[in-house]
Amino acid sequence: MADEVTPTWEEIARTYGRFLYSVAYRLTGNSDDAQDLVQETLLRVRKGLGGYRPGSMEGWLSRIATNAFLDDVRRRRRRPLELLPEEPDRITPRARAADADLEAQVLPDDVQAALHRLPPEYRSAVVLSDVVGLSYQEISEALDVPVGTVRSRLHRGRALLKKALA
Amino acid sequence: MNRLVRTGVALAAVAATAAPAAVVGQEPAADPLQAAGRAAEQLSFVGVLQVLWSERGQERSESLVVHGANGSVVVKGGTAVMAFADQRLVEHADDWNLLWPSGRAAADRPAATRKYQLVEFAGPLVANRASRGVEVRTRAGRVVERLYLDQETDLLLRRDQFEGGQSPSRTVAFESLTIGAPVTTPPGPAEFKDAAPQVLSASRLPAGVSAPVALADGYQRVGLFQRAGVVQAVYSDGLYDLSIFEQQGSLDRRGLPRDARVEVGDERGWHWAWPGGHVVLWEDEGTVLTAVSDAPLEQVLAAVRSLPPAGASPSLLRRLRQVCRALVQPLAA
Amino acid sequence: MIGDHLGDLLSALVDGELSPAQSAAAQAHVARCPSCAAELDDITTARALVRALPALEPPFGFYERILRGDRRQAPAPSRWAWTNRRVAAAAVGSAAAAVVLLGLAPPHDTPVTPPVNALVEAHATGASLGSDPLSRLAPIGVPVTFRR
Numbered sequence: 001m002a003d004e005v006t007p008t009w010e011e012i013a014r015t016y017g018r019f020l021y022s023v024a025y026r027l028t029g030n031s032d033d034a035q036d037l038v039q040e041t042l043l044r045v046r047k048g049l050g051g052y053r054p055g056s057m058e059g060w061l062s063r064i065a066t067n068a069f070l071d072d073v074r075r076r077r078r079r080p081l082e083l084l085p086e087e088p089d090r091i092t093p094r095a096r097a098a099d100a101d102l103e104a105q106v107l108p109d110d111v112q113a114a115l116h117r118l119p120p121e122y123r124s125a126v127v128l129s130d131v132v133g134l135s136y137q138e139i140s141e142a143l144d145v146p147v148g149t150v151r152s153r154l155h156r157g158r159a160l161l162k163k164a165l166a
Numbered sequence: 167m168n169r170l171v172r173t174g175v176a177l178a179a180v181a182a183t184a185a186p187a188a189v190v191g192q193e194p195a196a197d198p199l200q201a202a203g204r205a206a207e208q209l210s211f212v213g214v215l216q217v218l219w220s221e222r223g224q225e226r227s228e229s230l231v232v233h234g235a236n237g238s239v240v241v242k243g244g245t246a247v248m249a250f251a252d253q254r255l256v257e258h259a260d261d262w263n264l265l266w267p268s269g270r271a272a273a274d275r276p277a278a279t280r281k282y283q284l285v286e287f288a289g290p291l292v293a294n295r296a297s298r299g300v301e302v303r304t305r306a307g308r309v310v311e312r313l314y315l316d317q318e319t320d321l322l323l324r325r326d327q328f329e330g331g332q333s334p335s336r337t338v339a340f341e342s343l344t345i346g347a348p349v350t351t352p353p354g355p356a357e358f359k360d361a362a363p364q365v366l367s368a369s370r371l372p373a374g375v376s377a378p379v380a381l382a383d384g385y386q387r388v389g390l391f392q393r394a395g396v397v398q399a400v401y402s403d404g405l406y407d408l409s410i411f412e413q414q415g416s417l418d419r420r421g422l423p424r425d426a427r428v429e430v431g432d433e434r435g436w437h438w439a440w441p442g443g444h445v446v447l448w449e450d451e452g453t454v455l456t457a458v459s460d461a462p463l464e465q466v467l468a469a470v471r472s473l474p475p476a477g478a479s480p481s482l483l484r485r486l487r488q489v490c491r492a493l494v495q496p497l498a499a
Numbered sequence: 500m501i502g503d504h505l506g507d508l509l510s511a512l513v514d515g516e517l518s519p520a521q522s523a524a525a526q527a528h529v530a531r532c533p534s535c536a537a538e539l540d541d542i543t544t545a546r547a548l549v550r551a552l553p554a555l556e557p558p559f560g561f562y563e564r565i566l567r568g569d570r571r572q573a574p575a576p577s578r579w580a581w582t583n584r585r586v587a588a589a590a591v592g593s594a595a596a597a598v599v600l601l602g603l604a605p606p607h608d609t610p611v612t613p614p615v616n617a618l619v620e621a622h623a624t625g626a627s628l629g630s631d632p633l634s635r636l637a638p639i640g641v642p643v644t645f646r647r
Contacts, residue, residue: 013565021557031421031558038565073259111548117244117642120259129514130549136516151516155507158545159538164244165548202631215637228641232633239632243640247624249632254624256639271625325634338634363621388629393621396613400625407626411618415611420559438615442623442638445615456613458622460635 009046016061023062026127027069029116040072041065062132063142066124070143073120106165114164122157129154197278198300199405202315202322207251209319210235213293213343217243219336219441228441229341255358262358270362272389278404281305281384289314292323293340302405310462311405319345329462336441336460363391363398372397374453375412382472383465401469406461408469417449431471437463446470504532509539513546 007015020041024034041064048064115123128139139154140147211234218227230243239249246257254266278284282302289297292314302311312334314324323343326334368390371377377399380386385408389400401408428437428446435448443460446467457470505525511517512525529535620639627635 010566014562017562017565018554018557021561022555025555026552035557035561035564038561042565106548108552111552113642115549126549130546131552136511136514151507151511154514155510155542158510158542158549161545161549162541165545199630202633206632215633217637217641219638230637230640232637239636241633241636241640243637244642245640247636247639249627249636252628254627254636256620256624265621265624266628271628273628275629322631322633325631336638338637389625396618398618398621398625400622402629405630407622407629409618409622409625411613411621413611413613418610418612440619440638441641442619442635445619447613447615454611454613456615456618458619460623460626460638 009042012045012057012061013042016057019058020061020065023065023127023131024069026112026115026131027066027120027123029112037065037069037072040068044068056138058132059134059138059142062128062134063138066128066142070120070124110165111161114161117164118157118160122153122160125150125153126157126161198284198313198315198320199278199322201320202313205316205319205321206234206239206249207237209321209345211321211343211345214341215241215338216341217336217338217441218334219439221439226441263361264358265361267360267362270365270391272400272402272407275388275402275407276384276386276404278302281403282310282405289317293343295323295343295345297323314339316345321345327460327462329464336443361393363393366390366392366397372414374414374451375399376450376453376473376475377410377412378474381408381469383468385465385469403461403465406459406465408457408459408461408466410470410473411456411458413454414452415454416452417447417454422447428467430467431473431475435470450475504538505529505535509535509542510546513539513543 017038020038021034024037024041025031028034028037041061044064045061115126118126124143125139128134128142129136134142136147136150136154139150143150211232213232215230215232216227217230218225220226228243230241232239232241234240237251241247248255248257248262251268252266252271253264253268254271255262255264257263282304285301285303287299287301289299291297296317297314298317300313300315301309302313303309309328311328312324312326313322315321316323321343324339325337326339327336329335366372368377368379368387371390372392375397377387377390377397381401384403385401386403387399388402388407389398391398391400395413397412399410399412401410422436426436426438428435430446430448431450433448433450435446437447438445443458444463444466446457448455448470455470455473457466459466459469461469505512505528508517508521508525509529512522512529517525529539623635623639
């Protein structure tokens, strides 16, 4: 972004629409909700464009999308947001032999289904880290939680994923 | 993966040895499924259930934990389902939905013995418990189910469904089970969303809905419901339930798989298997229909093909659409 | 560390979030701890599987919709609000005109997507009342995605 011109939201929508759709799909698990999430994200972009800081556009957009996603999750829940334990449980690892060919056999659809079964807070951490590629610091800023929490949610999410796929 | 396949093979082996030999057994004293249902409601138990099914030629398997205590049964896999007396709730991502409140779901099904023959046989050990076997056959002698009930309590230990062939096409079976041990009441929801249907009266069906009193092969209508504009007509032959869901509109065909086509009368529809049975989807004159059942596919197709067209007594709106189409065609030419 | 094991530091290790000194210490531990080694393997696999997920192609009409800024008025429905989700914008043309002249509401085709998962659950839970509940309910506990 050498010339520091703030892109219009239409430019953002055209250039990053597909990226946003992918992220939104990995968060919501279905096409309709993904499209709604993209709409909501772009709406927030329109409103908050004054706060745009040049840098990673993907990172900034993912942050808005993930917060929109979690806001929606919290709004639909009729119980208060459960507090996640800060101490992660010990995960009992599987015997190694069975895993040897796991990557070769697992289809993207299976991974998506397993991802969708994760609690939304864990799923968000996994998506921001492993789909978008943000660092722990960036995820911590995006979700407004300490880095230690990012690490434990990510770790727990990955462990649950592996368990669901084996 | 390997572990699941091995377990699947072990369960299949039970099925093979458990097939009744030459001896014709006696008619079981009471309807075994009713007895099993009562047992599930009355007992305290904890177990792991395995569900085996076939999807696009691939064997699939999933394990679920089930708790029963104080009249409440919760089955938990990726989704949780709860039965408490005649209420049914389903949970997704922490949201519980009450699908059937007390007294609402269909009741009064025909007796299974009208269409099927139930034959008892000596059962093997299932989940380390002595069982009695019940084989369910059509009048023509074809085996459609083998049920294994706990000898002591009548709880259903295993259900194999057959659709042609020696091995079951679907199985639900306890891998492990403890009955009677002190068990805490399964966790139920503190709150839930109301997803209950309205009961529809047969004399006041919405326009465009086809829901005759009976379908082919002994399926009788036992309930009519509506949820958010979707009508559900429930049919039963005494053993299987078959629901036909109907929505007004035209089917959005995007994303439907091309390799799942099936003939439904004059229309071509789509078919899927799910872990508990079959789904057939098709459209007819402005109505989208979805049939869901755990009956064998053959029976599901026969039943849906016997559904009279939704347009048999067309609504005013449908007649108008037909008039409009007739107007447009010469104009478009 | 939790007790004698690395726990979520294993994820930090794989993600390159540890300092060189911390990484070295963690790797030394993994070398002598089979439990952490196996857990590291699991985490690495899960991470790799998600990182390998392909980018998705948005469905037909997506860009039009987002550029128009279409928003549904109601909040996004729950899986049980089976309202039609997409209404075809196209008018029916001369037929509509002809019908409007007659003073009647123009017909429209609303593309409908049956919520198959929800229908299956409604059916199977109801069916469990006529029969043994366990064998009818267990299949619903298996989450299934009907491919659209």
